Amino acid sequence: MKKILSLLSVVLVLASCSKDKDMETSVQYVGEGAVKMSVALAADVADDQTISIKIYKVDDLGERQLVRRYTSLNDVPEYLSLLADDYVAVVEVGEKHVASFDEKCYRGETEFTISGGNVENVTVDCQLLSTIAAVEYDATIAEKLSAGYNTIIAVADSYDAQAVKTGDVHSLKYTESKEGYYLMPEAQTTLAWHFEGKHPAEGDIVAEGVIENVKASAKYTVKLKYSKDADGMLVISATVDETIEEFDDNISFSPDPTIVGEGFAIENVQSSVSGALTYNVAALANIKIMKLTADNVTFDLLSGDIDGVTVVKTDDLNYKITIDEAFFVNVPGGQSAITFYIEDVDGGKLTKDVVYDAQGVMPLTSSAYDLWTGDVTFSANVLSSASSVKIAYRLAGGEWSELTATAAGEGVYTASATGFAAEKQYEYKLILDSATKGKALNYATEAGSQVPNSDMEQWYQNGSAAYYPFLQGAQAFWLTGNDGSQKAGVNLTVPSTDVRPGSTGTYSAYLKSVKAAVGGIGKFAAGNLFTGTFSMKGLNGMVGFGRDFTFNAKPKSFSVWLKNKAGNINENSGSPASGLDVNQVMVILTTWDEAHVVDTSNTDTFISYDMLGTMEGVVAYGTYRTQETKESWYEQTIDLTYVSDVKPTKVVISFASSAYGDYFCGSTESYMYVDDMRFNY
Numbered sequence: 001m002k003k004i005l006s007l008l009s010v011v012l013v014l015a016s017c018s019k020d021k022d023m024e025t026s027v028q029y030v031g032e033g034a035v036k037m038s039v040a041l042a043a044d045v046a047d048d049q050t051i052s053i054k055i056y057k058v059d060d061l062g063e064r065q066l067v068r069r070y071t072s073l074n075d076v077p078e079y080l081s082l083l084a085d086d087y088v089a090v091v092e093v094g095e096k097h098v099a100s101f102d103e104k105c106y107r108g109e110t111e112f113t114i115s116g117g118n119v120e121n122v123t124v125d126c127q128l129l130s131t132i133a134a135v136e137y138d139a140t141i142a143e144k145l146s147a148g149y150n151t152i153i154a155v156a157d158s159y160d161a162q163a164v165k166t167g168d169v170h171s172l173k174y175t176e177s178k179e180g181y182y183l184m185p186e187a188q189t190t191l192a193w194h195f196e197g198k199h200p201a202e203g204d205i206v207a208e209g210v211i212e213n214v215k216a217s218a219k220y221t222v223k224l225k226y227s228k229d230a231d232g233m234l235v236i237s238a239t240v241d242e243t244i245e246e247f248d249d250n251i252s253f254s255p256d257p258t259i260v261g262e263g264f265a266i267e268n269v270q271s272s273v274s275g276a277l278t279y280n281v282a283a284l285a286n287i288k289i290m291k292l293t294a295d296n297v298t299f300d301l302l303s304g305d306i307d308g309v310t311v312v313k314t315d316d317l318n319y320k321i322t323i324d325e326a327f328f329v330n331v332p333g334g335q336s337a338i339t340f341y342i343e344d345v346d347g348g349k350l351t352k353d354v355v356y357d358a359q360g361v362m363p364l365t366s367s368a369y370d371l372w373t374g375d376v377t378f379s380a381n382v383l384s385s386a387s388s389v390k391i392a393y394r395l396a397g398g399e400w401s402e403l404t405a406t407a408a409g410e411g412v413y414t415a416s417a418t419g420f421a422a423e424k425q426y427e428y429k430l431i432l433d434s435a436t437k438g439k440a441l442n443y444a445t446e447a448g449s450q451v452p453n454s455d456m457e458q459w460y461q462n463g464s465a466a467y468y469p470f471l472q473g474a475q476a477f478w479l480t481g482n483d484g485s486q487k488a489g490v491n492l493t494v495p496s497t498d499v500r501p502g503s504t505g506t507y508s509a510y511l512k513s514v515k516a517a518v519g520g521i522g523k524f525a526a527g528n529l530f531t532g533t534f535s536m537k538g539l540n541g542m543v544g545f546g547r548d549f550t551f552n553a554k555p556k557s558f559s560v561w562l563k564n565k566a567g568n569i570n571e572n573s574g575s576p577a578s579g580l581d582v583n584q585v586m587v588i589l590t591t592w593d594e595a596h597v598v599d600t601s602n603t604d605t606f607i608s609y610d611m612l613g614t615m616e617g618v619v620a621y622g623t624y625r626t627q628e629t630k631e632s633w634y635e636q637t638i639d640l641t642y643v644s645d646v647k648p649t650k651v652v653i654s655f656a657s658s659a660y661g662d663y664f665c666g667s668t669e670s671y672m673y674v675d676d677m678r679f680n681y
Contacts, residue, residue: 032081033114039091040108040125049103052092057085058111064088082114091124096183098155098170104130104181119284128217130181133191135174138225141197145205149197150175151222155182159194159208179219189214193222195234207234257283257342257350262320269335272358272438273383276324279354285346286316293339294330295439329439333360333381333430359383360438361391361430362412369420371445371553371681372647376420378428380405380413386432391415396425396442422448422553422681448553448681451531451651452477455676457505459495467494469509469529477547479534484541485525488516492527500561500633500675508561508675511657513581513666515571524571526661529674530654532595544595545607546650551589555679558587558622559637564657565629567669581667582659584609585624587638589648592617596652598662606662613641619648625659633673637680653677 039051052071056064067082089112094105108126135151154164154171163169172180182191194208211220225235260266262278270277281290290301292309299306301321308327312320321340331338337353362379369376378391382405389405391413403415420426422445429440452458453470460472466486469478480493496510511527523539533544566581586609590596599605612621622638655674658666 033084033116033118033120035082035087035089035112035114035120035122039093040123049093050095052090054090055082056088056090058088059086084114084116086111086113088112089122089124091126093126094130097181098183098185099172100181101172101178102181104128104132105183121284129183131184131191131214131216132179132219133172133182133211134179134219134221135177135193136221136223137177138223140226141224144226145197145199149195149205151193151195151224153180153182153191153193153222155184155188156192157190158210159192161194182214184214184216191220195224205234256348257281257287257344259340259342259350259352266352266354269355269357271383272328272331272356273325276322279321279323279340281319281321281340281342283317283342283344283348285344285348287319287342288345289341289343290319290321291341292321293341294327295332295336297330328356328358328360331356331358331360331439332441333358333362333379333438357381357383358438359430361428361441363441364428364443366446369445371420371422371448372551374418374420374554375416376418377414377416378403378405379408380415380430381438382411382413382430382432384432384437388431388433389413390431391428392431393417393426393428396427402431420445422446446552448555448679449549449551450678451547451549451653454678455503455505456495456509456674457507459507467491469493469495476533478529478531480530481525481528481534481541481543483534484536485514485516487536488522490514490516492516492525493529496673498563498673500635503561503676505676508673509655511655511672511674513567513658513661513668513670515668524573524658524661524664524666524668526656526658526666527670527672528654528656528661531652537599537601540599540601542600543598545588545598545652545654546590546592546595547652548649549651551648553681555589555620555640555681557637557639557680558653558677559635559680560585560677561633561635561675563630563633563673564626565631565669565671566627567667569665569667571664571666571668573664576660576663576665580627581657581670583626583670583672584654584656584659585636585638586612586652586654586656587622587640588612588618588652589620589640590617590650590652591619591644591646591648592650595650600662600664603663609659613643619644619646633675 053069054066055068057067058064088109090109092105092107094103096105097103106126107129108124110122110124112120112122114120133153141149151174152164152171153174154169156163156169160169164171174180189212191211191214192208193211195206197205199205214220227235259279259281262280264277281287292299292301299309301309301311306327308324310322314320335355335357337355340352340354342350359381362381364378378393380391382389390402391405392400392402394400401417403417405413405415408414425442425444427440427442430437456469458471459467459469461467466482468476469480470476482491482493485492492514493509493511495507497506499505499508509529511529513526515524516522530543530545531547535542564583566583569578569581572578596607597605598607609623609625612618620640620642622640624636624638655672657670657672660666
């Protein structure tokens with residue numbers, strides 16, 4: 001069985017224009033035709049073997065003139081056209097060694113005639129040139145003889161050890177059963193073989209002989225067997241195996257469709273503004289599918305109108321596709337490929353990319369903007385001259401803002417803006433002299449960073465004692481004062497199944513102010529939930545406010561769902577307030593190197609909402625304080641006030657059912673439910 005290597009392909013029809021890669025320019029010849037060539041090889045030939053392809057023009061006297069030569073498949077152009085005349089294609093595969101263990105040689109040639117406007121489908125059938133000489137060692141050789149036995153097969157009328165040693169004759173040395181390949185010199189038809197081995201008892205064992213009337217494309221096998229019946233005797237035979245000349249006469253070959261540029265090289269980068277370009281599509285069977293894909297959008301060229309594309313059917317086998325500038329509203333600015341896909345009814349297929357340099361805005365990348373500062377730089381590829389170059393942008397569906405663009409080299413213009421935010425959909429386009437050019441693009445910025453467990457779904461309980469707002473074994477981000485209140489057998493903050501309307505979760509956080517006492521001795525404590533650490537120093541709490549947090553964008557506000565009650569103050573050992581208690585939410589973005597530690601025994605360490613605007617290391621802050629009881633869920637948004645432009649490294653979020661809890665002051669009737677919080681960008 002043989003395989004087909006498709007080497008050269010082109011389909012050209014009468015009055016079409018083609019371009020050979022060897023030509024400097026595209027030339028239309030009168031009486032020009034084309035060849036579609038394939039090579040039939042034995043199935044075991046490696047595709048990367050050395051190959052020589054030569055095409056000769058044959059004159060009336062039979063003389064050959066070389067017109068094309070290629071030394072590897074990679075050198076063969078995709079498109080090849082020839083003037084009307086008689087030709088012969090000669091293909092040789094494999095390196096020419098007189099004797100080799102590695103490579104067989106093949107050769108084939110086929111005559112063909114090119115006539116004007118026609119396509120010749122030529123298959124060159126490569127036949128084996130090499131003679132195969134094999135040595136086959138029976139198992140008795142290894143059993144009876146010592147290691148080191150070998151057989152030499154030489155291209156000679158008789159075995160001459162000295163000629164083999166000096167290299168005056170070509171030979172191969174076989175130390176195991178295998179094939180060798182020989183290109184017999186002209187008039188040489190004999191191979192001489194010589195075996196040497198050593199028997200432990202009998203000593204040296206030598207046998208030799210010749211194989212006469214050696215032919216190309218034949219296989220000869222020297223079979224060696226140590227006789228068990230007559231010690232010291234070798235049974236030797238040389239046989240011819242004719243099966244290697246088997247071949248399948250019914251080789252079928254269906255050329256794939258082709259596409260060529262009319263008057264231009266399709267392999268070159270094309271400009272979207274250089275005028276309409278026409279592509280000639282042809283096949284040797286009826287075309288059933290013809291599509292064009294640009295920027296992941298596919299257009300059916302056989303049906304429907306496409307702006308900027310004209311399709312003319314010459315016949316079922318041939319089409320002309322013309323593409324003009326109007327089509328490139330489908331292609332982003334810069335260099336990118338449009339892809340043709342063509343399929344015929346015989347299963348021939350072609351996928352071809354054509355790279356265009358398109359005018360218009362270029363796709364944004366993450367390096368073009370900073371969501372913390374809100375700065376963004378748009379870029380556009382400008383190929384036409386214009387007195388005014390602008391880039392317009394907007395939030396999707398909003399009003400356009402036009403930016404004057406400046407040249408940044410090699411046809412690229414840039415324009416910068418501020419206010420670029422996270423989790424937004426933007427649109428942007430190029431405007432030249434008040435006219436939109438190229439494709440208007442859109443870009444969705446990434447979502448802003450959110451704190452972990454913002455939906456309060458993650459909890460675990462330490463046995464039957466303290467609750468923690470994170471999963472067991474996980475790194476804590478949120479904490480409570482439960483480790484302190486548990487000394488009195490109570491939790492200040494626990495998970496609740498009372499969740500806000502529309503929640504997809506099953507838990508919220510319930511914060512309850514209590515007086516935690518043991519044996520009648522204790523202190524008032526506010527229900528609390530905060531980002532940071534907690535420990536006890538006697539009966540006093542040590543709260544480290546702040547967790548490391550990376551902001552990828554600049555938040556404008558903080559929203560959270562709440563239910564709350566501020567009761568009448570009935571615990572007032574610290575005496576900072578009286579009357580109604582205060583429920584409080586505090587958000588701080590900071591650059592603190594370490595968490596800020598509040599020691600409830602030292603009021604100098606306390607954080608007050610009215611000191612946040614001047615507190616060292618604070619970048620932004622926001623607070624919500626209320627004395628109004630709200631027994632139904634509501635969403636509260638807290639605006640952030642920025643006092644610095646630097647990017648924060650820590651976040652403090654603190655919920656307290658009693659704002660003065662650090663002073664051991666508040667109401668045991670106060671509570672707060674917390675669910676589904678987020679930063680708004």
